[in-house]
Amino acid sequence: MSDNLIDIRHLKKYFNVSSGLLHAVDDVSLTIPRGKTLGLVGESGCGKSTLGRVIIGLIKETAGEVFFNGEDATKFSGEKRAEFRRHAQIVFQDPFSSLNPRMSVSQLISEPLIINKSCKSKAELDAKVAELMDLVGLASRLTTSFPHELDGGRRQRIGIARALALNPEFIVLDEPVSALDVCIQAQVLNLLADLRESRGYTYLFISHNLSVVRYVSDEVAVMYLGKVVEKADNSTLFRQPLHPYTQALLSAVPIASVGPKKQRIILEGDVPSPVNPPAGCRFAGRCMYRQEICTQQTPELVEVEPNHFVACHCTGHLVRHA
Ligand SMILES: Nc1ncnc2c1ncn2[C@@H]1O[C@H](COP(=O)(O)OP(=O)(O)O)[C@@H](O)[C@H]1O
Ligand code: SF4
Ligand SMILES: [Mg+2]
Incomplete structure (x- = not known):
C-alpha cells in the first residue's frame, strides 16, 4: 500500500469560455x-475549488492522473468509480446553500x-443517523429541525455528517469554516x-485564510493562477517562505510567533487573466x-531543500536571502 493516499500527476482542468481557454488548474x-492534512491556500479564483473537485471526480479533468491508494482514479468506471466516489467526499463552504432547505436534519x-x-432496515438507518449526529456533535433533539432553524456551525456539522456517512478515506474540505463566525470556526x-x-x-483543506491553514495543516501548498508555486511542511513554509508570492501573502497577515517580523510586501499590478x-x-x-x-520560460516546481518545493527561476537568490 502506498504511503500517499493521494498522488496527483500533471493535473489540468481547462474551461472553454467565450474569450478562450481558461486554465483553472x-x-x-x-x-x-x-x-495527513494538506492545506491548499491562494487568493480567490486561483483554482483551489476546481482542483479539489477534479481530484474527487466531481469535475472531469482535462488531462493528468489522480492516483488514489496507488490506482489511477481517472480511469475508474462502473462500480469501481462508485466506490471511489464513496471513499472521496467533500464538505462545501456554505452549508446553507449546499443543504436542501425542505429536508430535516435526519433526512439530510x-x-x-x-x-x-447502505442500510438494510429503517432501524439500521435511524441508528446510523443517530451515530453520525453524535459523531459530529449534533444533539439528538435536532433530528427533526430544518437548516434555517440552525446556526451556521450546526449546518456545517450536517454537511460534515453527510460527508462521513459512507466511511470515506479522503475528504476535500473546501473553505469549511469561511462562512462561520470566528468563535464557531474554532x-x-x-x-x-x-x-x-x-x-x-x-x-x-482549502482556504484563502493563511492563519486557518497554518492551524490545521501538516503540509501546505500555495496556488497562484492555476499553478502550485510552493509546497513545504507547515513550519518550513511559514518560517521560510521562498516563493515571492508566498512571501507577499505571508507578509500581509499578522501570524503570531512566526519568525522575525517581516516588512509588508505590497503586491503591485493586477492578477493576470487565467484565459x-x-x-x-x-x-x-x-x-x-x-x-x-521569467517571461520566457515557465518555472517548474523543484525541490530546493528536502521536502520544500518552489516554482521560481530565481530560487538560488531567494534561498540565500530568505
Ligand atoms: N464551470 C466553470 N466554467 C468556467 N470557468 C470556471 C468554472 N469554474 C471555475 N471557473 C474559473 O476557474 C478559475 C478558478 O476558480 P475556482 O476553482 O473556483 O477558484 P478558487 O476556489 O481558488 O476561488 C476562476 O477563474 C473561475 O472563474
Ligand atoms: S520565476 Fe521570476 S517572476 Fe516568477 S516568481 Fe520567480 S523571480 Fe518572480
Ligand atoms: Mg473556491
Whole structure:
C-alpha cells in the first residue's frame, strides 16, 4: 500500500469560455500522505475549488492522473468509480446553500445512506443517523429541525455528517469554516481535527485564510493562477517562505510567533487573466525579482531543500536571502 493516499500527476482542468481557454488548474502535481492534512491556500479564483473537485471526480479533468491508494482514479468506471466516489467526499463552504432547505436534519444525513443502499432496515438507518449526529456533535433533539432553524456551525456539522456517512478515506474540505463566525470556526476546526485523529481521515483543506491553514495543516501548498508555486511542511513554509508570492501573502497577515517580523510586501499590478495565459511565470507582472527568463520560460516546481518545493527561476537568490 502506498504511503500517499493521494498522488496527483500533471493535473489540468481547462474551461472553454467565450474569450478562450481558461486554465483553472494547470499542470498540478501533489501528494497527500495517508492520515495527513494538506492545506491548499491562494487568493480567490486561483483554482483551489476546481482542483479539489477534479481530484474527487466531481469535475472531469482535462488531462493528468489522480492516483488514489496507488490506482489511477481517472480511469475508474462502473462500480469501481462508485466506490471511489464513496471513499472521496467533500464538505462545501456554505452549508446553507449546499443543504436542501425542505429536508430535516435526519433526512439530510440519511440521504447519502439511502442513495447508496447502505442500510438494510429503517432501524439500521435511524441508528446510523443517530451515530453520525453524535459523531459530529449534533444533539439528538435536532433530528427533526430544518437548516434555517440552525446556526451556521450546526449546518456545517450536517454537511460534515453527510460527508462521513459512507466511511470515506479522503475528504476535500473546501473553505469549511469561511462562512462561520470566528468563535464557531474554532469549534468546527477542532471537530475536524478530532475526527481525523480518531478515524484516520486524509484531508485536502482549502482556504484563502493563511492563519486557518497554518492551524490545521501538516503540509501546505500555495496556488497562484492555476499553478502550485510552493509546497513545504507547515513550519518550513511559514518560517521560510521562498516563493515571492508566498512571501507577499505571508507578509500581509499578522501570524503570531512566526519568525522575525517581516516588512509588508505590497503586491503591485493586477492578477493576470487565467484565459490563454502567456508562457513564463504567471507571477512575473507583479514580481520584484523578475529576470528576463521569467517571461520566457515557465518555472517548474523543484525541490530546493528536502521536502520544500518552489516554482521560481530565481530560487538560488531567494534561498540565500530568505
Ligand atoms: N464551470 C466553470 N466554467 C468556467 N470557468 C470556471 C468554472 N469554474 C471555475 N471557473 C474559473 O476557474 C478559475 C478558478 O476558480 P475556482 O476553482 O473556483 O477558484 P478558487 O476556489 O481558488 O476561488 C476562476 O477563474 C473561475 O472563474
Ligand atoms: S520565476 Fe521570476 S517572476 Fe516568477 S516568481 Fe520567480 S523571480 Fe518572480
Ligand atoms: Mg473556491
